[in-house]
Amino acid sequence: MSxxxxxxxxVTMQFGGVVAxxxxxxxxxxxxxxxxxxxNGAGKTTAFxxxxxxxxxxxxxxxxMGKTIVENYPSGKMKRSYAGxxxxxxxxxxxxxxxxxxxxxxxxxxxxIRLFKSQTVFNNVLIAMHMRRTSNVFSAxxxxxxxxxxxxxxxxxxxxxIVGLEGVADELATSLPYGxxxxxxxxxxLATHPKLLLLDEPAAGMNPQETEELGAFxxxxxxxxxxxxxxxxxxxxxxxxxxxxxxxxDFGKQIAEGTPxxxxxxPAVIAAYLGVxxx
Amino acid sequence: xxxxxxxxxxxxxxxxxxxxxxxxxxxxxxxSMLITVLKKGAxxxxxxxxxxxxxxxxxxxxxGQAGFMxxxxxxxxxxxxxxxxxxxxxxxxxGGIINFTVPTIVGILAxxxxxxxxxxxxxxxxxxxxxxxxxxxxxxxxxxxxxIIQWDxxxxxTNGSNLLKTYPTFKSVIPVFAAATICIGVIVLLINSTYGxxxxxxxxxxxxxxxxGINLFHHKQMAFIISSFFxxxxxxxxxxYQGSLQANAFKASMTYExxxxxxxxxxxxVTGSVIASFLFIACSEWWLRFLDTxxxxxxxxxxxxxxxxxxRMVVFSVxxxxxxxxxxxxxxxxxxxxxxxxxxxxxxxxKP
Ligand SMILES: Nc1ncnc2c1ncn2[C@@H]1O[C@H](COP(=O)(O)OP(=O)(O)OP(=O)(O)O)[C@@H](O)[C@H]1O
Ligand SMILES: [Mg+2]
Numbered sequence: 001m002s003x004x005x006x007x008x009x010x011v012t013m014q015f016g017g018v019v020a021x022x023x024x025x026x027x028x029x030x031x032x033x034x035x036x037x038x039x040n041g042a043g044k045t046t047a048f049x050x051x052x053x054x055x056x057x058x059x060x061x062x063x064x065m066g067k068t069i070v071e072n073y074p075s076g077k078m079k080r081s082y083a084g085x086x087x088x089x090x091x092x093x094x095x096x097x098x099x100x101x102x103x104x105x106x107x108x109x110x111x112x113i114r115l116f117k118s119q120t121v122f123n124n125v126l127i128a129m130h131m132r133r134t135s136n137v138f139s140a141x142x143x144x145x146x147x148x149x150x151x152x153x154x155x156x157x158x159x160x161x162i163v164g165l166e167g168v169a170d171e172l173a174t175s176l177p178y179g180x181x182x183x184x185x186x187x188x189x190l191a192t193h194p195k196l197l198l199l200d201e202p203a204a205g206m207n208p209q210e211t212e213e214l215g216a217f218x219x220x221x222x223x224x225x226x227x228x229x230x231x232x233x234x235x236x237x238x239x240x241x242x243x244x245x246x247x248x249x250d251f252g253k254q255i256a257e258g259t260p261x262x263x264x265x266x267p268a269v270i271a272a273y274l275g276v277x278x279x
Numbered sequence: 280x281x282x283x284x285x286x287x288x289x290x291x292x293x294x295x296x297x298x299x300x301x302x303x304x305x306x307x308x309x310x311s312m313l314i315t316v317l318k319k320g321a322x323x324x325x326x327x328x329x330x331x332x333x334x335x336x337x338x339x340x341x342x343g344q345a346g347f348m349x350x351x352x353x354x355x356x357x358x359x360x361x362x363x364x365x366x367x368x369x370x371x372x373x374g375g376i377i378n379f380t381v382p383t384i385v386g387i388l389a390x391x392x393x394x395x396x397x398x399x400x401x402x403x404x405x406x407x408x409x410x411x412x413x414x415x416x417x418x419x420x421x422x423x424x425x426x427i428i429q430w431d432x433x434x435x436x437t438n439g440s441n442l443l444k445t446y447p448t449f450k451s452v453i454p455v456f457a458a459a460t461i462c463i464g465v466i467v468l469l470i471n472s473t474y475g476x477x478x479x480x481x482x483x484x485x486x487x488x489x490x491x492g493i494n495l496f497h498h499k500q501m502a503f504i505i506s507s508f509f510x511x512x513x514x515x516x517x518x519x520y521q522g523s524l525q526a527n528a529f530k531a532s533m534t535y536e537x538x539x540x541x542x543x544x545x546x547x548x549v550t551g552s553v554i555a556s557f558l559f560i561a562c563s564e565w566w567l568r569f570l571d572t573x574x575x576x577x578x579x580x581x582x583x584x585x586x587x588x589x590x591r592m593v594v595f596s597v598x599x600x601x602x603x604x605x606x607x608x609x610x611x612x613x614x615x616x617x618x619x620x621x622x623x624x625x626x627x628x629x630k631p
Contacts, residue, residue: 052490102492114487116480118547118613127480130473131492137501140472141465149473192492 002030004066005196005228006051006106011060012084013046013252020046021057022252023085028196033222033229035243039272043252044232045111048198052108053098059084061094064104064196069096103131107194109185111201111232115173121184122169125156128191159187162221179210183217190225197221199231203238211235215242240264248272293460297453304452312565314452319564320557321452321459322516327540327552328463329509334538335546335613336470337502338482339410343401343417344537346424347507349529350397351390351514353428356443356524357436359386364445369438376435383447387458387515394511395504397424406499413503421531428526437526444523458516462509467549469505478502482547543602544609551611567591 006028013021021043028034036044049055050070051062058078062070071094074082096104116124129152135145143149160166163183168176173184182202189197202218203211215238222229233239239246240260248256248263250272256263263269300317307313326344333339358381360368369375381389397420405416427433429440437443449455469475477498480488489495518524540559544551570591574583602609 054486054490097494098486098489099492099494102490108490110487110490114484114490116483116487118483119476119479123476126473127476127488127493128491130477130480133473135473137469137472137474137505140474141469143468143472145473152473188491 002032004028005030005032005064006230007061007063007066008047008051009061009063010086010089011047011050011057011062012082012086013043013050013055014058014078014082014084017081017083019083020252021050021249023060024249024252024254026247026254026257028228028230030228031222031226032244033218033231033242035239035246036230036232036249037234037239037246038249038255042249044249045200046252047249048108048200048232051101052106052198053096053101056095058082059086059090061090064101064106068092068094069101069104070094099131102192102194105193105195106198107189107192107196108198109182109189109200109202111204113178113181113185115181115184115188117172117174119173120170121165121173121176122156122160124173124184124188125159125191126152128188129156131192156191159191162224163187163217178205179214182206182214186217186221190221194225194227196228196230199229199233201232201234203233203235206235208237211238212241214238218242297456300452300456309450309452316557316561316564318449318452318455318520319517320560321455322513322520323537323540323560324553324556325459325462325516326510326513327537327544327556328466328549329506329513330537331541331544331546331549331552332466332470332478332509333502333506334541335548335552336475336482337478337499338485339406339499339502340414341417341503341506342414342531342534342538343398343421343507344510345529345531345533346417346421347394347398347510348514348517348533349421349424349428349526350394351511352518352524352529353437353443353514353526354393354511355386355390355515356446356518358389359383359446360443361445361447368443368445369435371441372435372438375438386446387512390515391508391511394514395508398504398507399500402500402503406503407496418531418534421529421534425526425529440526442523442525443518446518446524448519448522455516455520458512462512463549463553466505466509470549474498474501479547539599539602542609543606545611545613546609547613548609548611548615550616551609551614554610554616563591563595567594570594 004027008024008026011021011024012019024047036047038044046055050057053070057070057072058074059072059082061068071090071092073090073093074087116127119127133148135148139145157166157169160169165180165184165187173181176184186199186202203214206214218229219242221227243260245258246260246263247254248269255268255272256266304314326348330344333341357377360380362378362380366374401416401420405412428437431439477488477493480491480493481495481498485495540555541552544555570586571588572586574586575581576583
């Protein structure tokens with residue numbers, strides 16, 4: 001069995017009285033494409049936000065490459081109002097800001113596209129390379145880092161070529177059509193040199209043909225950059241087409257896990273999706 | 280255009296500017312209104328650009344500019360008053376307790392350094408919180424520092440609420456422009472560096488910036504310190520321009536003036552801030568002065584209505600309202616002057 005990349009253990013995220021993620025455990029291994037699906041409001045994005053450090057989970061632990069990056073237990077006011085499971089199982093608190101987690105090798109895209117809106121397509125990618133700089137503010141201001149700067153620019157251009165956006169490199173990122181903005185977000189994430197790529201609804205708003213192309217694109221970059229991919233998606237064709245395994249959650253709780261075939265025939269999954277539009 | 284040609288053109292333009300200034304000064308004289316406005320305008324340009332670095336380029340709202348200028352102005356003045364003159368300046372404090380004098384340039388750099396140090400101390404607790412707190416903290420800082428400087432116990436250093444004077448000043452417009460040009464040049468270089476891109480990323484979207492591995496606190500702190508450094512230098516230059524110094528002049532209204540310049544020029548435009556600074560100073564010191572003077576026409580028989588002391592500020596307030604209501608992006612928006620001269624590449628067929 002290949003190496004474990006992401007280990008999510010008993011993670012609960014409670015907002016006030018709302019338990020958005022409820023005792024969720026997941027494992028993702030090197031080289032896999034794993035999908036996280038579930039009805040609207042199931043807690044998928046919240047789970048991503050816990051992994052990437054945007055939210056601090058109320059309880060539970062998250063390991064990346066065998067190292068704990070997030071751990072917490074209910075404390076303070078939450079101690080009394082905690083409505084999840086496994087209270088008392090965790091006793092440590094490990095916090096990492098999102099930038100630290102990105103630096104460890106986890107990059108993400110956003111469900112509601114978050115490009116740097118005043119910046120060009122090219123600069124959006126370039127900004128993601130700032131993290132790996134060796135220059136300090138002095139050497140960068142006085143252009144003593146030209147070698148590094150030129151390398152960054154060259155790599156940014158190469159990345160843009162992979163998605164065919166090199167022709168619009170100098171356009172404002174927000175002037176691109178929707179599908180290209182989503183691809184730009186993926187390229188921008190790649191510029192941080194991730195090992196694990198989290199995609200939050202990468203095909204949202206795409207037509208069937210674009211969605212199919214996106215599936216091929218995800219597989220292509222996975223092989224090219226040796227990635228592990230963890231993806232939230234509603235388009236079932238895409239999910240079934242490229243995933244090795246699927247986690248299904250509803251009301252924050254896992255209701256199924258398995259290969260696309262196993263999940264498709266699972267009665268609990270069918271029940272959860274009943275009445276929910278299948279796109 | 281190639282980078283080297285661009286640089287050559289810039290250097291040529293700068294040289295041209297200084298030659299022009301030289302002849303203007305020769306022709307009109309150092310004490311003429313035009314030269315006075317140019318001097319003060321250049322200093323305000325630097326201060327406005329330093330504020331824009333923080334408010335316009337990094338998206339942090341700070342209201343401490345007058346405070347950092349005050350720190351810079353006092354640091355400079357206190358350190359550079361010649362030994363022989365100290366007895367007279369610090370007459371109520373036995374000549375003060377500082378018994379050394381540093382060269383002008385050291386004084387200016389020290390002014391920036393102390394302002395930067397204070398910014399670091401303020402930023403440490405505040406910049407980890409939501410951005411709104413920075414405005415409150417810096418505003419409070421500016422008020423407190425003004426009170427501290429006038430505090431009698433510190434009199435042997437700051438001369439309390441008495442004037443500081445006889446420190447070295449400049450006579451010609453050239454050194455002011457040289458100092459302001461160098462400082463603004465450094466800020467422009469910073470803005471166009473990888474750190475400047477990170478600042479703009481934070482301004483555009485903090486969450487995305489953080490997800491791209493940019494440490495928010497570290498970069499906000501950096502922008503705040505650098506902005507304050509140049510505000511401190513601006514304060515030192517302002518002290519030199521004024522020739523004498525009193526803490527009371529550095530009120531919150533001074534910060535609002537600079538904020539107004541930044542907004543009129545365009546948040547996120549260096550050239551906008553520079554143009555707006557000269558316009559603002561020219562209006563307030565020169566072109567709109569007549570609004571404050573009672574004027575009689577026809578041999579003193581007819582008094583022009585409205586013109587009296589204070590009316591200038593009324594007009595200014597109206598201008599501010601018009602700008603805020605109808606020209607929210609300012610003169611330049613986020614563009615720079617040179618963007619207007621670079622023809623936009625023809626859009627290729629990328630539209631859906
Ligand atoms: N910051 C927050 N504060 C309070 N409640 C929140 C917060 N973030 C999410 N929630 C709640 O948590 C639940 C799960 O939201 P989440 O965005 O994770 O769902 P999702 O599975 O991503 O849904 P969708 O498919 O619509 O994107 C929702 O009920 C939402 O209202
Ligand atoms: Mg979501």
